[in-house]
Amino acid sequence: MRIGFFGGVREIGGNIILMESNGVGIVFDFGRRFPTSQVFFNDTIKGRPEKGFEDYVELGELPPFRGFYKNELSEEKSLPIEIGGLFFSHAHLDHIGQICYLSDSLKKYMTKGSFATLSYFVEKGIVECMPSNIEIVDGKTVQIGDFKITPYFIDHDVPGAVAYFVETPKGLVIYTGDIYFKGVKSELSNKFVEYAKSLRPYILITEGTRIGWNGIVSNTEPELKEQIKEVASVFKGLIIGNVYEIHLTRIQTFFNAASELGKKFIIHEDYASTLLKYGEFETIASEILNAPNTFVYAPFESKLNIPKEKFVTKDELVSNQVNEILLLNFSHIPELIDIKPIEGSAYIMSGGEPLSSVDPLNTKILENWLSKFNLPLFRIHSPGHASETEILWMAKEINPEILLPIHTQIPERFKVVHANVQVLEKGILTEF
Numbered sequence: 001m002r003i004g005f006f007g008g009v010r011e012i013g014g015n016i017i018l019m020e021s022n023g024v025g026i027v028f029d030f031g032r033r034f035p036t037s038q039v040f041f042n043d044t045i046k047g048r049p050e051k052g053f054e055d056y057v058e059l060g061e062l063p064p065f066r067g068f069y070k071n072e073l074s075e076e077k078s079l080p081i082e083i084g085g086l087f088f089s090h091a092h093l094d095h096i097g098q099i100c101y102l103s104d105s106l107k108k109y110m111t112k113g114s115f116a117t118l119s120y121f122v123e124k125g126i127v128e129c130m131p132s133n134i135e136i137v138d139g140k141t142v143q144i145g146d147f148k149i150t151p152y153f154i155d156h157d158v159p160g161a162v163a164y165f166v167e168t169p170k171g172l173v174i175y176t177g178d179i180y181f182k183g184v185k186s187e188l189s190n191k192f193v194e195y196a197k198s199l200r201p202y203i204l205i206t207e208g209t210r211i212g213w214n215g216i217v218s219n220t221e222p223e224l225k226e227q228i229k230e231v232a233s234v235f236k237g238l239i240i241g242n243v244y245e246i247h248l249t250r251i252q253t254f255f256n257a258a259s260e261l262g263k264k265f266i267i268h269e270d271y272a273s274t275l276l277k278y279g280e281f282e283t284i285a286s287e288i289l290n291a292p293n294t295f296v297y298a299p300f301e302s303k304l305n306i307p308k309e310k311f312v313t314k315d316e317l318v319s320n321q322v323n324e325i326l327l328l329n330f331s332h333i334p335e336l337i338d339i340k341p342i343e344g345s346a347y348i349m350s351g352g353e354p355l356s357s358v359d360p361l362n363t364k365i366l367e368n369w370l371s372k373f374n375l376p377l378f379r380i381h382s383p384g385h386a387s388e389t390e391i392l393w394m395a396k397e398i399n400p401e402i403l404l405p406i407h408t409q410i411p412e413r414f415k416v417v418h419a420n421v422q423v424l425e426k427g428i429l430t431e432f
C-alpha cells in the first residue's frame with residue numbers, strides 16, 4: 001500500500017492525499033491553496049488556455065492522476081493508478097475548491113453538510129460548476145479496491161466535517177481532516193480520539209494547522225458571546241458582525257448575543273441562504289432563522305424561500321440601528337454607503353473574510369472601509385482548529401504506529417509526542 005501527499009505539504013490547506021493498493025487509488029480532499037501559498041499561479045497568472053489544466057500538472061500544482069480530470073491526461077504525464085473515488089473531509093475551499101477540474105465519471109463522496117456548503121458556493125459563483133456524481137456518505141462504509149472507507153463526524157467550523165477511517169491491506173489508516181476541540185460539538189472530536197485510540201491504528205494522517213501559531217488559547221463560543229455583549233454595552237449604535245456565512249456555530253453565537261441583549265438579529269440574505277440549507281439537517285439553523293427577533297436584509301428582491309414578513313427594508317434597518325445586530329459579510333461591505341452607521345457603531349471581525357494573515361490586500365480594503373465610516377474594529381474570534389497542545393495531545397493519545405502530519409507548516413513538531421513521525425515530500429508515493 002502506498003500513500004502520497006500532493007497538496008498540504010508544509011502549508012496550511014490545499015490538501016490532496018492519495019492512497020493506492022494494487023493499482024487502485026482513493027483520494028482525500030482536493031483543495032485550493034490559500035493566496036499566500038501560491039507558487040506559480042494566481043488570479044492573474046493562470047495556466048495557458050490551450051493547455052487547460054495540464055500546465056498545473058506539469059508544475060506539480062495538480063496531481064498526475066488518471067481517470068480523474070474532465071480532460072484525460074496523456075499516459076506519459078500520469079501515474080499508472082486507477083482512481084476509484086474522491087472523499088471530502090469537509091467543504092472549506094482549501095479541501096474542496098478544485099472540484100470543478102474533476103471528471104464527471106469520478107465518484108465524489110461527501111456528507112450532507114458538505115453538500116449544502118458546496119451548493120451555497122456554487123450559487124454564489126465561488127465554485128464555478130455544480131459537480132456531478134456526488135454520493136452522500138453519511139452513515140455509510142464504501143468499498144473501493146482494497147480499501148474500506150468510513151466517515152466519522154468531528155467538530156470543525158463548518159457543518160458536516162468528518163474524519164475518515166480507512167481499512168487497508170496493511171491495517172487501519174485514519175485521516176483527521178480539520179479538527180477542533182473547543183466548539184459546541186467538541187464532544188464529537190473527543191469521542192473520535194477515544195475511538196481511534198481503541199482501534200490501535202497503523203497510520204494517523206493528522207492536521208497541524210495551529211502548530212507554530214504561538215498560542216494555545218481557544219475561546220469557547222459562550223466566551224465569544226460575552227465579548228460581543230461587552231462591545232455592545234459600550235457601543236450603543238449599530239453592531240455589525242462579520243462571520244463566514246458557512247460558520248453556523250458562530251452565527252448562532254451572534255444570534256445568542258442579540259437575543260440576550262434584546263436586539264433584533266438582522267442577517268444579510270447570504271446568511272439566510274446558508275441557514276436555509278443547513279436547516280435541512282441541523283435544527284439550530286432553522287431555529288435561528290425562524291426566531292421572532294431574526295430578520296433578513298436583502299438589498300434587492302430576494303429569491304429565497306422565506307416569508308415576506310421576515311425581511312426588513314433598508315429604511316427599517318437604517319432607522320433602528322440602536323436595537324440591532326447586523327451580520328454583513330465582507331463582499332457586501334459597500335452596503336455601508338446606504339446604511340450610514342450612526343455614531344457609536346462598531347464592527348466585529350469574527351472569522352469572516354478576509355482572513356488577515358492570508359489575505360493582506362483585502363484586509364487593507366476592509367480597514368479603509370471601516371476608517372471611512374468611523375467604525376472601530378474588534379476581533380472576537382477563535383479559529384476552528386485544535387490548538388498546538390491539543391493536536392499534539394491527540395496524536396499522543398491515538399498513538400498510531402506511524403504518524404503522517406499534513407496541513408501544517410511544521411510537521412516535525414509532532415516528534416515531541418511521537419517516535420515515528422514521517423514527513424512526506426510533495427508528490428512522492430511512499431510504501432507503507
Ligand SMILES: [Zn+2]
Pocket residue numbers: 012013014092094095178407
Ligand atoms: Zn483546512
Ligand SMILES: [Zn+2]
Pocket residue numbers: 090092156178
Ligand atoms: Zn477546514
